Amino acid sequence: MKSWFIFALALVAACSAETYTTENDDLDIAAVVANLQTLKEFVDCFNDKGNCNPQSGDFKKDMAEAIQQACAKCTDAQKHIFKVFLDGLKQKLPAENEVYRKKYDPDNKYFGPLEAAIINA
Template sequence: MKTIALLVVLTVVAADIEFYKTANDNYDIKALIANATELQAFLDCFQDRAPCSELTASYKKNIPEAVVQACKKCNPSQKHMFRQFLEGVKKVVPKEYNEFRQKFDPENKYFDALEKELSKF
């Protein structure tokens, strides 16, 4: 009986989470990382160095809160994509990774928790 009550409570709590809405929750991040021009366009948008497309803007608007809250409002697909993005940027263009991290976590208080959460996906 306790198990059923716990499941009901968890279901209600999970139902109350409002996930981020993005233009594409199934975007091929591996292809993005492999395409230097497209990757740079994403990074330039995120770093305010260039205009954003509708797609990149849909991701960018959520990044500040997602970093601070360890992607609490990210759905599983978004968490997986964010993990792939960060790992790919770190590997392919580490300087850009450090700039991204500095922009969205200048005091270095949140990123480790974010990456720990994303590592589950």
């Protein structure tokens, strides 16, 4: 019984520490947002309107879950990337931003909690 309890605690600790892959946490998101063509390529990937490069494809695979779970598994770097991306998208590509929001949050219930979770990132 004692070994099951220790196993359960270890499992809970492992699950609570789960984050998305950190492979692209060093992405220079400011440079992506500053270059309108690159920003458009990223959002076109996310919106299924264009090809994905390795970085945008890596982010896209976890995008829906990250939005739905308010970035619960995001690292601090990923929260920062998400915040800068969303701010840049709203400002520079408002039409694509609307498509993006409707694709990932058709009922408009996830972006509020997500933005609250990343506001200080």
